[in-house]
Structure formats: C-alpha cells, structure tokens
Amino acid sequence: MMRFRSRYFFAALAVLGLFQVGCTYIDQAFSGVTSALGVTDTATVIAKTAQIRTSYAVVAADVLEVNRGDRLDVLDKMEFEKVLWFRVRAHDPEATEGWIEAQNVITSETLEKSKKLAEGFGDRSPQASGIIRAASNLRAQPDMNAENILFKLAKGSTFEIMSWKFVPKTEAPDVDDGAPDGNPASKKEKNEEIEAAKVAGEPEKIDDKYDIWYEVKLDPSVSPAPAGWLFGRQVDLQVPSDISFFQQNNRKFVTWQRIDADNADKNRTGRASTPGSYVILTRTNLVKAIDGVEPDFDGILVLAFDKYDQNYYTVWRNPPGTDVWGQLPLRMEGQGDNKTFSIKLRNQNGQVDERKFVIFKDRNRMRVTPPEDIAQYQFKSK
Numbered sequence: 001m002m003r004f005r006s007r008y009f010f011a012a013l014a015v016l017g018l019f020q021v022g023c024t025y026i027d028q029a030f031s032g033v034t035s036a037l038g039v040t041d042t043a044t045v046i047a048k049t050a051q052i053r054t055s056y057a058v059v060a061a062d063v064l065e066v067n068r069g070d071r072l073d074v075l076d077k078m079e080f081e082k083v084l085w086f087r088v089r090a091h092d093p094e095a096t097e098g099w100i101e102a103q104n105v106i107t108s109e110t111l112e113k114s115k116k117l118a119e120g121f122g123d124r125s126p127q128a129s130g131i132i133r134a135a136s137n138l139r140a141q142p143d144m145n146a147e148n149i150l151f152k153l154a155k156g157s158t159f160e161i162m163s164w165k166f167v168p169k170t171e172a173p174d175v176d177d178g179a180p181d182g183n184p185a186s187k188k189e190k191n192e193e194i195e196a197a198k199v200a201g202e203p204e205k206i207d208d209k210y211d212i213w214y215e216v217k218l219d220p221s222v223s224p225a226p227a228g229w230l231f232g233r234q235v236d237l238q239v240p241s242d243i244s245f246f247q248q249n250n251r252k253f254v255t256w257q258r259i260d261a262d263n264a265d266k267n268r269t270g271r272a273s274t275p276g277s278y279v280i281l282t283r284t285n286l287v288k289a290i291d292g293v294e295p296d297f298d299g300i301l302v303l304a305f306d307k308y309d310q311n312y313y314t315v316w317r318n319p320p321g322t323d324v325w326g327q328l329p330l331r332m333e334g335q336g337d338n339k340t341f342s343i344k345l346r347n348q349n350g351q352v353d354e355r356k357f358v359i360f361k362d363r364n365r366m367r368v369t370p371p372e373d374i375a376q377y378q379f380k381s382k
Contacts, residue, residue: 041074043086043105044224046151050104052096056085064096069224072105106151106225113140114150114225118217121227124329126160126217127255129238130230138228142213144170150228157223158238159216159230163328164254166210166294203382204287206294242275243303246312247282254297255281257332259339259359259366260305275312277304277366279341279357281330286382288325290346298323300343302359304366316357316368322378327352337361345377353377 051062056078066072075097076087084102089095106114117140135155139148142165206212212232218225239253247253259277282299302315318324325346332341339359346352355377358369371377 039073039075039089042108043072043074043088044108044111045070045072045104046106046223046225047104047154050100052088052090052098052100054098056080056083056099056101060099063098064090064092066090066100069220072100074107077102103152110150111225114138114227117215118227121162121217124162125257125331126162127257127328127330128161128253129158130161130214130216130235131156131158131238132230132234133236134234136230136234138216138218138223138225138230140228142167142215142229148229150225151223153218153223153230157218159218159222161214161237162217162227163215164232164296165213165215166206167213169209169211205285206287207285209287210294240278242305243278243280243312246280246301246303251282251284251299253280254283255328255330257330257341259302259332275305275307275310277315278302279330279332279359281326281343284323288323288382290325290350295325295346296328297326297343300324300326302357302366302368308364315359315366316370318378321381323381324377325379334359337366347373347376348379349376 045066045068048068050066052064052066052072053060053062057080070090072086072088072090074086074088078085078087078099085099086102086105087097088100088105089097132153132155135152138150138153140150141148214230214232214235215227216230217227220226237253239247240256243253243256256278259279261276280301280303281297282301283295283297284299288295288298299318301317303312304315305312327344327346330341330343332339334340337360340356341359342354342356344352345355355371355374357371360367360369
C-alpha cells in the first residue's frame, strides 16, 4: 500500500512539473507573439502616477510605477470587464513590459488632436482661468459626441481659458460632463421652465437656452495634452480674490487681464494674487443674440488699485444704462504705465470693428481714453 501511495505521489509531482513547464512555454509563446507584433502605437502617461501590472486581471502584481509625462510603447490592447487596458513597454533600463489601464494614458493620435488645438491659440493671451469641480471629459470639439473625448481630466485640475462657445442645450448631456449632482434636468423640464418665464414676461436667460463650452489651455504639470474643450457645468471661474467682490449678482466677470504687471505676469489669472489694476469684461445672464450669435461680453470695466490709499477706484466703464456687444479676445499691449487694450465691438449698424482703448497715468492716477466713436458701440440696456 505504501509503495502504491509513493508511486501516486511521484506521479502527481511529475504532472505538476509538466504543467508548470507548459505554463512557462505558454508565457514565453505569448511574449514571443507580443514581440512579433511589435509596437503598434505610443502613449504618454496623463495620471500623476500609475502602475504597470503583470496582468489586467483583478489579482495582479505591480511591476513598475510611471509618472505623468512618461512615454510608453503600446504593444497590444484588451477590454476586460468593460475596461480597456494596454500592454505596454516602458523606456526604463529593463524595458519593463506589462498592462496599464487606458484611462491613465493618452495615445499619440489623441495627443496630436490636442496639440493641433493648441497651435490655434497662436499669440493669444488667456482670457480667464478655471478649475473643474468634478472629473470631466476633455474633448476635441465642443459637443457631446463620444468620439470627441480626449481623456478624463481629474477633479480639481486647473487651466487657462482661451475662449468659449454658447451651444443650444442638448436633451441628454454626457453624465460625466453634466450637472454637479450627475442628474441634469431633462429637456422637457427645462422647456417648461422657459415657457413659464415667457408667460411671466421675464427676459430669456442664457442659462436656460445654452450650455457653455470652454476652450482651455493646460499646463504640462496638469496634463501632457495641452488643450481641449470642457463642458461649462463643471467649471468654476477663478476670479482673483482681490477683485471678486466687485462682481454683481446680475453681471459676472468673464474675462480679466492685469494692467500693472510685466509681460511675464500680466496673464496670471488665478485666485491667489496681490492687489492690482485690471481690465475686466463682464456679462449679464440675458440672451442678446444677433443673427443667432451671442456676445462674449456686454460690459467693460477698468479698475485701478491705489497703493497709497490701499483702495480700488473705477477708471472707466460703459455708462450706466448702456451695454456693448463684444467678442473675444481681449488683447493688451504696451509697457509700464502706457498700455492699450483692444476688443471687438458691434456698432449700431451691425458692423463689428476692433476698437482700441489707451491707458495712461496722470498725476499717479490711472486714466483711460476710449475710442472717439465709442457712443456708436453702446446700446440701451435691456
């Protein structure tokens, strides 16, 4: 009996050994196939840190940590339990291979789409800055088409705003790009609200008619992809703290540029800033479309900071009871105390012209000389 059990035991060991050898051959064969396929694409890590793993399975070992901006060779891809994974090779000395979740990287083709958008910025200055309150899709175009998604930007990411676009509200917005609670109002509910406002005689509001999309510029520390479009419901504008309390409930700041700073600093648009002087463009929440096009701004305000009195004063604004119909971008030029800013304004005949305002100092007080024909570009407020 003991001899029989011994034979059974050794036979089991032999089978197990053959199985392990077989697995080794399978692993080697799989690796050989991967090598034979070669590099199919390249990818750049967009997550702050991510792990290359031995497998896309739930139980797998981490083999290498990669950081934002690291480049990887893409060898293969696999969708497992509705999650896309890439088999990649790192550029470390060991040329480590393994699997990484697709949401942690951006492929070269997608990255090129983002770079092409950034090329369109040219020498334009940022118009504002913002932060997203929840993870949101960065897109190649300002619409909800799934094919336009570049990647998902993490909650709390900051960016500079280069332009924006008003788009008629959609019936079923992307949940990831929707309202902060993830439950946007249906089109039917929105239509009922709009009709109720019309019956009450209230002016139509932008928030009811449009969704806003922001074209943004991203710093390399935030993302290797330099540009894209973000759905406005997830965006908070980062108005500098020293001027934010000048906003009114019915008129919000949409663009601001600092006057009393050198070229390297004038586009600092974040909340943390020292007191200074600004050109500010504002917008009411009323629909003011002409030929189907909404103005980017309808008010102009120039604020100056008196460093001796430690107070702000208004240098120039469009007169009370008047609005303008303006388009971005706001451009500022000049050095020191002598600067100009230019904006596009629509006149009473419907023509859009670029108009220049001159900023100068007189006895330590900032002054603005508006265009001589500025009255032609002012309208009675609604």
